[in-house]
Amino acid sequence: MERIDVRRLTMEGRRMLRQVVVRLRKQSGMSVKELSKVSGAHPTTIKGWLARARTEGEKGLGEKRRGRPVGACRKLTLAAEAWIRDQIVKGNPQQIKLPFALWTRPAIRALIRDHFGVDLQERLVGKYLKRWGFTPQRPVKRALEQNPEAVRQWLEQDYPRLRAQAAQEGAVIYWGDETAVKEDAHWVRGYAPRGQTPVLAVPARWTTLSMISAISPQGKVAFQIVEGSIDAVRFITFLTALIQDVPQKIYLVVDNLRVHHAKVVTAWLADKKDRIEL
Template sequence: MDKEDARYQKLEQLHERRKQVVRLHVRSVPVMQIVALTGLSYPTVRKAIDLFAAGGWAALKPAARGRSAGQGRLLKPEQEAFVRRTICDKRPEQLKMEFALWTRAAVMQFIEREFGVKLSIRATGEYLRRWGLTPQKPIKRAYEQRPEAVRQWLEHEYPAIERRARAEGGEIHWGDETALVNTDVRGRSYAPRGKTPVTLAVGGTRQKLSMISTVTNRGRANWMIIDGAFNHERLIEFFEALVADGRRRGQKVFLILDNLGVHHCKPVKAWLAEHQAAIEVFYLPSYSPELNPDERLNADLKHAIGTKVPVRTKAKLHAAANEHMAFVAAHPERVRSYFQDPFVRYAA
C-alpha cells in the first residue's frame, strides 16, 4: 500500500491523523501495525507518538508551515521605516534621482544607493505592498506654485472670506472655465487581448464650446455655455446673471476664481467696482487648480460627455452639456460631493 506523505496534507488533516495514531497507540497497538492500519509512513507515526509522550494531546497540533513573518527580509525595520517615510515626504528628483515618480525601479535604486541592498523588482513590490503603498495616478502640480501662498490661503485668507460671508449673509461661489470638444472620448473598452479597440472617429467635424460655472458648498450650481471666444464681455454677462440670482435670494455673491488674465482685466475690475455691494471677487493662489471645487464639476461634465457616442454638431454638443448640467443642478447632493475631495474639503 502506498504511504501517505504528511508534507502534502492540510494542517487540520495532519492533526486528525496524528490523533488517530495516538488513539491506536494508547490501545497498545504495535507501531508497525499502526503503520499498516493508517497508511502513514513509519517516521510520521513515530513522530506522533513521540510528540504525545512529550506534551500530551496539545503537542499533536502541527505548527504553521513556511517562513515566519519577517523571516528572510533583507531590510531592517528601521531601514524599512526610513524608505517608507522618504517615499511619502519627497519626490525622487529632490533626492537627485532620474525618476519623475516613485516606481518600483526608483524605490529599488534608492534602497541600493542608501543601504547597498540589491532587491529584485518583485521583492521591491512586496515591500511596497507590505508598507501599505499602492500605485496611484499623481496629481499634477505646477513648479511655479508657492507652498507658502497655499498655506496663507488655507490658514488665513479663505477663513477670513468665510467669516465675512457669514456675517453679511452672503454665499461663497467657486468659479472656473472649461472647454468642451466632441472628440474627447474617455474611459476604457473591453476587447480581445492584444487587439486595441477603436473608437468611432469624428473626423473633420471637431466642435468646441466653452463653459463658465460656479458651485457652492450648499449644492448650488450655475453655468453659462459659450459659443465663441471667452472674453471679458462674456465674463461680465455671467457676473450679471450671478448677481441677479443672488438678489432673488437676498444674498451677496462672494466669488472665488483663479488667476486667468481675463479675470484681472480693466473692464472686469471696473464693473466689479461698480457692483461691489452685490458681488466681490477673490483669487486663489497662483497655479493651484486643485484648491478649486469647480474643477470637480468640470471633470464630471467632461466624463459625462466623453463616455457617450460623440456628437457631430455644435448644437448637439451644446444640448448634451446643458442636459448634464441641468441634471447636476437638480441634484444638490452631487454638487456637495465635489467638496469631499481631500484637497477641497477645507471649503465644505
C-alpha cells in the same frame, strides 16, 4: 475510518486529534496502524506525534509555528527597508539624483541597487511596496503659486464667516473659475481592415476657446464658453447672466486672477452689492 488530510484541520482540531491519539495509545496500547484507522491520520504523522509525546510530554502536542520565520529569505534588512520607505515619503527621485520624476518600481529598484548593491526584480519590488502599505496613485496637481498656509487659514476662518453671513442674508455661495478649452475630441479606437489605419481629419490650427463657470455647494452649475481668452468684459458678461438666473444674492468665490481685480469689474460691482459680491 477514511483517511483525512490533517493539514486541512483547524489548529484546535489538530491539537485535539493529537491528544486523542496519544491517550488511546496509553490506555489501550493500540498500534500505529490501528490508531491510523481510528483517527484517519497517516501512520507517519501518528509516529511523529507519539515521538513528540515521549520526548516532550503532552506539552509537545501543542501547535508549533509553521512555515518560514518572519523576515527569512528577504533580500533587504529591516533597517534598509525603513530607510527606503523614508526616502519615498520624504520626497521624489529627482531630489536624490535619480532619473525619474515619480516613484515607480523601476525608480525604487534603482534606489536599492545604488545604495545597497542589491538588484531586485521589479515584481519583488512590488511585493515590498505592498508589504509597506504603498499603492500606485495619480499625483494631485497643485499650483506652484499656491500658499498652503493661506488656504488653510481661509478655509478655517474666512469661509465659515462667509457661509454664516450668506445664511443670514439668504444668499447663495458659488465657486467660480476659468479654463481653456481644446476643441478636438479624445482619440478613440475603432475597427478597420488590417493595414488600413483610419484617418481622423483635424484642423492644423486650433480656435482658442475658454470656459467660465460657477458651481454651488449643492452642485448647481452655470457655465459659458467663449472664443478667445477671458478678459474683464467677458467676465462681466458672465456675471450679468449669472445674477439674472439666480434670484438670491450671490457670493462668488474666485481666485486671484488679474481679471477679477480689474478696475472695470470693480466699478461694475460697486452698485450691485445687493445682488453679487466677489
